[in-house]
Amino acid sequence: MFKNILRHPLGAVGLIVVGLLVLAAFLAPLIAPYNPYAIDVKHVLEAPSLAHPCGTDLLGRDVLSRLIYGARVSLEVGIIAVGISIVIGVLLGALAGYFGGLIDSLISRLIDIMLCFPTIFLILAVIAYLEPSIVNIMIVIGLTSWMGVARFVRAEFLSLKEREFVLAEKALGASASRIIFLHILPNALPPILVSATLGVGSAILIESALSFLGLGVQPPTPSWGNMLTEGKETLEIAWWLSVFPGLAILITVLAFNLLGEALQDLTDPRRRPR
Amino acid sequence: MIRWLAKRLLELILTFWGITLLSFIIIHLAPGEPLSPMADFNPKFTPEMRERLRAQYGLDKPLHVQYWNWLKGLASFDLGRSFAPDRRPVWEKIKERLPVTLLINALSMLIIFVVAIPLGVLSALKEGSLFDRITTVLVFIGYAMPGFWLALLLMLLFGIKWAILPISGIHSLMGYEELSFFGKVLDWAKHLVLPVFVSAFGGLAGLSRFMRSTMIEVLRQDFITTARAKGLPERVVIYKHALRNALLPVITILGLSVPGLVGGSVIFESIFSIPGVGQLMWQAVMARDYPVIMGNLVIVSILTLLGNLLADICYALADPRIRLGKN
Numbered sequence: 001m002f003k004n005i006l007r008h009p010l011g012a013v014g015l016i017v018v019g020l021l022v023l024a025a026f027l028a029p030l031i032a033p034y035n036p037y038a039i040d041v042k043h044v045l046e047a048p049s050l051a052h053p054c055g056t057d058l059l060g061r062d063v064l065s066r067l068i069y070g071a072r073v074s075l076e077v078g079i080i081a082v083g084i085s086i087v088i089g090v091l092l093g094a095l096a097g098y099f100g101g102l103i104d105s106l107i108s109r110l111i112d113i114m115l116c117f118p119t120i121f122l123i124l125a126v127i128a129y130l131e132p133s134i135v136n137i138m139i140v141i142g143l144t145s146w147m148g149v150a151r152f153v154r155a156e157f158l159s160l161k162e163r164e165f166v167l168a169e170k171a172l173g174a175s176a177s178r179i180i181f182l183h184i185l186p187n188a189l190p191p192i193l194v195s196a197t198l199g200v201g202s203a204i205l206i207e208s209a210l211s212f213l214g215l216g217v218q219p220p221t222p223s224w225g226n227m228l229t230e231g232k233e234t235l236e237i238a239w240w241l242s243v244f245p246g247l248a249i250l251i252t253v254l255a256f257n258l259l260g261e262a263l264q265d266l267t268d269p270r271r272r273p274r
Numbered sequence: 275m276i277r278w279l280a281k282r283l284l285e286l287i288l289t290f291w292g293i294t295l296l297s298f299i300i301i302h303l304a305p306g307e308p309l310s311p312m313a314d315f316n317p318k319f320t321p322e323m324r325e326r327l328r329a330q331y332g333l334d335k336p337l338h339v340q341y342w343n344w345l346k347g348l349a350s351f352d353l354g355r356s357f358a359p360d361r362r363p364v365w366e367k368i369k370e371r372l373p374v375t376l377l378i379n380a381l382s383m384l385i386i387f388v389v390a391i392p393l394g395v396l397s398a399l400k401e402g403s404l405f406d407r408i409t410t411v412l413v414f415i416g417y418a419m420p421g422f423w424l425a426l427l428l429m430l431l432f433g434i435k436w437a438i439l440p441i442s443g444i445h446s447l448m449g450y451e452e453l454s455f456f457g458k459v460l461d462w463a464k465h466l467v468l469p470v471f472v473s474a475f476g477g478l479a480g481l482s483r484f485m486r487s488t489m490i491e492v493l494r495q496d497f498i499t500t501a502r503a504k505g506l507p508e509r510v511v512i513y514k515h516a517l518r519n520a521l522l523p524v525i526t527i528l529g530l531s532v533p534g535l536v537g538g539s540v541i542f543e544s545i546f547s548i549p550g551v552g553q554l555m556w557q558a559v560m561a562r563d564y565p566v567i568m569g570n571l572v573i574v575s576i577l578t579l580l581g582n583l584l585a586d587i588c589y590a591l592a593d594p595r596i597r598l599g600k601n
């Protein structure tokens with residue numbers, strides 16, 4: 001699988017960039033040239049130079065170091081939020097698809113209802129009651145983005161539950177949870193993996209938008225979104241504050257999307273490149 | 275078709291009921307209660323006052339009674355009053371801001387439609403060509419582009435560097451009243467260019483990609499081979515046989531993209547200082563103005579629901595299988 005991704009040109013780019021980002025996030029204290037919180041009043045709003053490759057911000061903090069630490073926040077939020085949404089999506093989708101009937105109607109209706117709320121509005125409404133913090137952001141994004149996964153897991157279960165290997169297990173008296181998790185779910189893993197990879201990208205986009213609006217990760221913790229808030233305020237005098245953090249978001253999301261597309265090409269026989 | 279629509283309508287009503295129930299649950303599952311922001315910052319807020327306010331807002335009644343009262347209010351657009359100092363009815367606040375948001379969303383929908391469909395069709399027809407590759411790259415960038423960053427970049431270029439477009443508000447603040455009718459329209463148009471572009475950008479990528487893959491799929495089907503084998507000119511095969519069939523699912527996608535578009539309003543309206551419902555929502559969340567937040571959430575999801583219904587009706591009219599009544 002790993003080798004195949006590296007042979008897929010776009011997938012290889014995605015995988016390498018994601019790998020570098022994860023590495024940068026882990027090794028942030030080692031590779032960041034400065035302390036991301038260190039205020040330096042003598043070097044306020046300096047344009048990019050050799051000493052500060054991405055310039056400095058309003059408080060003289062090094063932008064590159066803050067970007068590297070920002071990768072931690074973005075990846076954490078992206079991955080944990082997606083983890084939550086996958087768990088909810090798989091559970092509800094499996095229940096609906098396997099048991100059918102009333103359970104299926106209830107869950108399917110819930111999915112339809114959730115899809116009618118414009119996500120940002122729903123997230124904002126919930127955030128308004130909680131304190132905006134990294135943990136709350138993860139939970140709220142996870143709770144509002146499971147519908148896609150639930151839908152295709154349900155479809156997968158509907159089509160697989162009548163197949164011989166499942167019927168045979170049933171005849172042998174296997175419990176429902178054993179059939180669901182041990183026999184049917186493994187078949188649905190590839191599309192789940194694809195959707196998780198693509199999901200990390202969109203979760204990072206949502207997190208950065210929330211942080212940009214002042215309702216996500218709060219300063220002084222650096223996140224690419226809240227760095228852009230400062231960039232907006234200084235748009236006229238310091239272009240580097242609004243260009244670099246945005247570029248970081250774009251590249252990260254792009255990398256996850258490319259990786260997701262590559263995984264889809266490799267796992268879905270209908271999408272094999274010809 | 276009538277039966278099909280009736281079934282959809284019934285589903286819609288159920289969904290609508292679910293939206294109100296879920297919104298209501300969100301209000302009441304929240305820790306604390308809607309009155310606490312008023313109480314927490316007001317040292318003069320006595321327990322007696324709290325009780326009186328609780329009674330006034332109906333918070334002392336059992337939950338199902340509260341839900342019923344809230345539903346009744348909703349039916350007559352009574353969404354309560356804002357916590358803001360002006361204490362205005364929530365519906366009044368939303369109503370005066372709806373037209374701007376709807377206008378921008380309708381315009382960007384139009385742009386998405388007009389640009390994305392030809393782009394997707396051309397890509398599909400020239401699958402693998404340089405044009406197809408370039409659009410695919412652009413689509414990927416479009417998917418990954420944070421809308422608010424795009425807005426900042428455009429403001430930097432058009433508003434500050436070249437200074438050819440205004441970057442804030444919906445019309446000029448100075449001298450707007452003296453403008454002639456066309457002058458006013460032009461002034462609005464100038465202010466709308468960047469917000470509409472930002473709002474349309476994400477959807478553009480999604481729809482053109484979708485259009486491309488549906489068109490490719492349709493072109494591979496047997497009836498296209500048949501049409502070609504009959505000796506029909508390629509133009510007829512593509513535009514009459516293939517395109518018509520590929521356009522059908524687009525209608526559904528347009529309906530499904532409404533929530534995303536409307537959700538985007540929060541972001542670009544707060545960036546460009548546009549007085550629409552998105553900005554209202556943002557300000558309400560910042561100020562913890564709960565009645566306005568809930569009112570916004572419900573109204574916006576009802577609009578989404580109506581958008582979906584509209585898409586369904588268009589679909590029914592366009593698809594002969596439904597129009598002619600064969601389920």
